[in-house]
Amino acid sequence: MGSSIQADSTGGYDMQTHFTAEDLQQPHLREADRVLRSCVHCGFCNATCPTYRLLGDERDGPRGRIYLMKALLEDRDERADITAETRLHLDRCLSCRNCETTCPSGVEYHKLLDIGRAELERRLPRPASERAFRFALRHAVVEPARFKALLAVGLTFRPLLTGRLATKLPPAPVNAGTRPDGHRHARQMLILEGCVQPGLSPNTNAAAARVLDRLGIGLTPAPEAGCCGAVDFHLDAQEAGRDRARANIDAWWPHIEAGVEAIVQTASGCGAFVKEYGELLADDPAYAERAARISALARDLVEVLRDEDLEPLHAKAERRLAFHCPCTLQHAQKLGGAVEGVLTRLGFSLSVVQNPHLCCGSAGTYSITQPELAARLRDDRLDALEAGEPEVIATANIGCQTHLGGADRTEVRHWIELVDEALS
Structure with missing residues (x-):
């Protein structure tokens, strides 16, 4: 039981864990153990953590949250005091992954965070009002047509809105203009339209299509593809997020078999999530291979332009x-x-x-x-x-x-x- 403490090149020590052999038969605990043991608790991550910089609380920095999640996952008595305290500080985490860029030991903090949040939801369901709010939030933003309709209502009544809703409305959406016919080019790429972007910034994907058209690249959507799944996954509905990933794979697969070069995302949040489809569905025998292929084809728009001759x-x-x-x-x-x-x-x-x-x-x-x-x-x-x-x-x-x-x-x-x- 547990893991040995070994000196690391940073001068810190590998974190010791206390999972039993039986615990480690569970895939999520085995993965948590791997991530935890890579941490040498040096604290470099706190220096670049936005919430730690604001609040100055160790529990609102990556190192403190790692200790909280370690206690949560090792707690076989499922004590409510551990879960309540942990939720407060995990909810404050932005999932920005700044700590991963800073970490000298390569700790994959976001993977531990996903495991910790799922465990919290299992042990301590949120109050009904909070669950209802998160459910409504998920379903308001992940369906483009529904979001556009809600946005139109919001824009109509903008003068009456205050607080967080008012700041979420775009100052003045730029008209999308025309999109070129992407099918006329030999080089073909798919584009993920997104869920909120078509409503909040309809010109973004149209502009991307026009720019790539000048480079001889056709950029076309797969109409059946929808939200990437990130919103569901990060709002306590991880399986719903995986289901959206599966639906997108099904929508894209015929185009991949037809030979598209890439699947382009103009929203970096979507791109980051699509690139993780292979990991999200690694244990799904029906989708693992195709999900890995999708992740390999995913490209942020800048990756496409960076590798092209921009002379045109x-x-x-x-x-x-x-x-x-x-x-x-x-x-x-x-x-x-x-x-x-x-x-x-x-x-x-x-x-x-x-x-x-x-x-x-x-x-x-x-x-x-x-x-x-x-x-x-x-x-x-x-x-x-x-x-x-x-x-x-x-x-x-x-x-x-x-x-x-x-x-x-x-x-x-x-x-x-x-x-x-x-x-x-």
């Missing part, structure tokens, strides 16, 4: 930009600096942004479930982004775009829209 894109880039790199792009997908590189190649002037690794507080639905913390993080991020006096802030994720734009300060747009406008 004669951009007239006149606006000074500040780029906010979403956590899902830089920490989950490891693509920090990629968008800045493409924008620089196209002639854009980018201002220097202090602490570019920090989260804006959007984090999927976090800005709705934790509005006070999210607002503080947003304002801090805007202060850093606006220090260079940009004309517009660019980003790569609809959640960040809406959250930052909700402060009604500097204009916030998806970077591909700005590229498209410069080409026009």
Whole structure:
């Protein structure tokens, strides 16, 4: 029982666990044991954790949360005091994965977090009112048609709205314009339309299609594909998230068999999740192989442009930009600096942004479930982004775009829209 304590090259020690041989027969505990034992409790992660920087509480940093989850998973008596305390601090976690970028030992914190949150839901169901709120939130945003209808109502009654709902409405959605016929090109890629982006920023995917059209790439959607599954998965409905992944695989598979090069995501949050389909469905014999193939084909839009000859894109880039790199792009997908590189190649002037690794507080639905913390993080991020006096802030994720734009300060747009406008 347990694991030995061994010195690590950082000067720390591998964490000791106390799972029995019987415990380790359970896949989720075996995975938790592996992640826990990789932690040397050095504390480097706390230095870049947004909530620890705000609150200064060890339990609101990655190291403290790891200890809380360790106690939870090793607790065979299922004590309510452990679960209640742990939930408070896990709910405050943004899942930004900044700690993973910082960690010298490669701790896969997000995997432990998924296991810990699922265990919490099993042991201590939320109050009925909170469950109802999360259920409504999930079902309001994951169906594009339903979300568009709700958004239209919200825009109509915008003057009467206050608080968190008012800040979630886009300042002024940009008209999508026309999309080129992607089928006329030999090179074909699929695009995930997304669930909230078509309503909040309908021009984003249209702009992506126009830019790739200039490079001889056809970008077309699979109408049967829907939400990537991240919203369900991170709102206490992990199996529903997996079901959405399965549905998308079914929708995309005929196109993959027909030879599409890639599945493109313009929202980095969706891209990060689709790239994990292989891991999410690794134990599903009916989907494991296809899920791994989907993850291998998933590409954030910047990965496509980064690898192309951009000579056909004669951009007239006149606006000074500040780029906010979403956590899902830089920490989950490891693509920090990629968008800045493409924008620089196209002639854009980018201002220097202090602490570019920090989260804006959007984090999927976090800005709705934790509005006070999210607002503080947003304002801090805007202060850093606006220090260079940009004309517009660019980003790569609809959640960040809406959250930052909700402060009604500097204009916030998806970077591909700005590229498209410069080409026009």
